[in-house]
Amino acid sequence: MIRCENLSKHYGRLQAVQGISFQVQPGEVLGFLGPNGAGKTTTMRMLAGFVTPSGGSASINGHDVVEDPLAAKAQLGYLPEGAPSYAEMTVRQFLNFIADLRGLTGARRRERLEAVIGRLQLGGVLQQSIETLSKGFRRRVALAQAILHDPPVLILDEPTDGLDPNQKHEVRTLIGTMARDKIIVISTHVLEEVDALCTRAIIIAGGRIVADDTPAALAARSPTHSLEEVFRSITT
Amino acid sequence: MHNINIVMRRELASYFATPLAYVFILIFLVLANACTFYFGGLYERGQADLDPFFSFLPWLYLFLIPAIAMRLWAEERHSGTIELLLTQPLRLSQAVLGKFLAAWLFTALALALTFPLWLTINYLGHPDNGAILAAYLGSLLLAGGFLAVGSCMSALTRSQVVAFILAVSVCFLFMLSGFPLVLDVFRGWAPQGVVDAVASLSFLGHFSAIVKGVIDLRDLLYFAMLIGLFLLATTVTLDLHKAD
Numbered sequence: 001m002i003r004c005e006n007l008s009k010h011y012g013r014l015q016a017v018q019g020i021s022f023q024v025q026p027g028e029v030l031g032f033l034g035p036n037g038a039g040k041t042t043t044m045r046m047l048a049g050f051v052t053p054s055g056g057s058a059s060i061n062g063h064d065v066v067e068d069p070l071a072a073k074a075q076l077g078y079l080p081e082g083a084p085s086y087a088e089m090t091v092r093q094f095l096n097f098i099a100d101l102r103g104l105t106g107a108r109r110r111e112r113l114e115a116v117i118g119r120l121q122l123g124g125v126l127q128q129s130i131e132t133l134s135k136g137f138r139r140r141v142a143l144a145q146a147i148l149h150d151p152p153v154l155i156l157d158e159p160t161d162g163l164d165p166n167q168k169h170e171v172r173t174l175i176g177t178m179a180r181d182k183i184i185v186i187s188t189h190v191l192e193e194v195d196a197l198c199t200r201a202i203i204i205a206g207g208r209i210v211a212d213d214t215p216a217a218l219a220a221r222s223p224t225h226s227l228e229e230v231f232r233s234i235t236t
Numbered sequence: 237m238h239n240i241n242i243v244m245r246r247e248l249a250s251y252f253a254t255p256l257a258y259v260f261i262l263i264f265l266v267l268a269n270a271c272t273f274y275f276g277g278l279y280e281r282g283q284a285d286l287d288p289f290f291s292f293l294p295w296l297y298l299f300l301i302p303a304i305a306m307r308l309w310a311e312e313r314h315s316g317t318i319e320l321l322l323t324q325p326l327r328l329s330q331a332v333l334g335k336f337l338a339a340w341l342f343t344a345l346a347l348a349l350t351f352p353l354w355l356t357i358n359y360l361g362h363p364d365n366g367a368i369l370a371a372y373l374g375s376l377l378l379a380g381g382f383l384a385v386g387s388c389m390s391a392l393t394r395s396q397v398v399a400f401i402l403a404v405s406v407c408f409l410f411m412l413s414g415f416p417l418v419l420d421v422f423r424g425w426a427p428q429g430v431v432d433a434v435a436s437l438s439f440l441g442h443f444s445a446i447v448k449g450v451i452d453l454r455d456l457l458y459f460a461m462l463i464g465l466f467l468l469a470t471t472v473t474l475d476l477h478k479a480d
Contacts, residue, residue, distance in 0.1 A: 050323050050478070070325045073323060080323065081316075084316035084317045085320065088253040089253065097242065098324070101239065101242055102325070129253070142320075
């Protein structure tokens with residue numbers, strides 16, 4: 001379970017996140033929505049242990065992200081915004097590096113590497129250095145990194161950004177198949193994705209939660225049942 | 237220990253995946269030999285030792301080591317890979333140490349490749365090989381000190397150029413802290429104890445003591461503490477500013 005209580009972050013005088021509280025249970029796919037600069041990425045970074053909260057607390061499956069960061073991180077697969085990876089490494093070197101850090105060995109390691117390489121169709125580019133890959137491939141490599149150790153909790157910051165429609169579909173299917181027994185949090189600007197993928201949506205604006213409901217219930221707030229209209233009316 | 241090793245191996249491999257390693261080693265060897273033979277007059281001196289090499293080495297390091305160190309953290313921050321690295325289950329101190337050790341091993345390799353100088357001097361005469369070994373050890377420690385400073389400067393900024401300039405400046409001050417240029421700034425107002433303390437921080441003072449062939453525990457401790465202190469500063473800086 002992900003549990004956030006009154007989580008906040010300020011940079012100097014700028015209040016990036018102001019007291020966010022929510023819980024996510026296994027089986028839920030939570031969509032984080034909100035305009036740019038609303039605090040989505042900062043919240044995800046705090047959950048992933050990259051940004052230290054200014055106030056409040058967060059825990060991943062019972063492990064506090066500040067008190068016990070290594071245990072929290074071990075539960076977690078994280079795709080950072082912009083899907084960074086080491087450009088000069090080949091895909092295989094990169095995945096091996098992550099497998100090392102995740103402590104994967106022996107048969108389990110081979111099995112997991114094979115699984116993500118097959119799942120994200122990276123077989124053809126294993127020997128290529130990451131800098132020579134297209135944007136879509138780079139994102140898939142970064143996604144492979146996040147799911148390599150088959151974590152119970154996934155936090156994905158804009159997982160389908162920069163993918164073509166086919167690749168988007170493929171990644172959504174992937175997230176859908178993993179959803180059953182995992183906790184998944186994704187942020188996105190694509191509202192149809194929320195409809196197709198998420199069991200729950202949280203809309204953040206100005207560092208606060210302004211809506212927390214199922215996508216269907218959110219859409220029902222507008223007369224035309226359009227999530228986009230609801231999004232605009234709440235966040236502007 | 238295991239995580240440090242993983243980070244170190246990745247970092248070291250990345251040097252050789254780009255032209256960086258080869259360019260650095262080539263330039264280092266060319267300049268080191270040029271300094272030794274032309275400016276140092278290794279042949280003309282008629283003495284069987286490597287003093288010309290070891291007296292120019294600190295000045296060579298002053299510019300070349302920051303060039304290695306500048307990318308340590310500035311590049312990770314610029315490309316965003318720092319977020320990827322630090323959300324893996326490893327401690328920040330392990331990452332700092334792993335990357336530092338990779339850079340140090342690399343400079344050790346470059347230093348080891350100056351071995352033809354040692355062969356040459358042994359062919360020409362009968363040098364004190366114990367003293368030469370001590371001087372190599374001193375050089376390695378000096379490189380470690382420069383790298384630790386460079387690592388800290390690299391953690392301060394996203395720009396590798398800024399990191400380079402900061403590292404050269406700070407290293408330059410540390411090199412010269414035993415010289416009037418730096419000491420005169422303190423002499424006017426500070427008590428003698430402070431002036432002596434600043435003087436004792438000098439890279440060159442401790443380095444030349446070791447190069448003379450005298451391995452004093454205090455000189456070793458100086459470099460060990462300097463490296464430890466700047467790596468600690470790197471860790472603290474990164475912890476505070478990694479996400480900026």
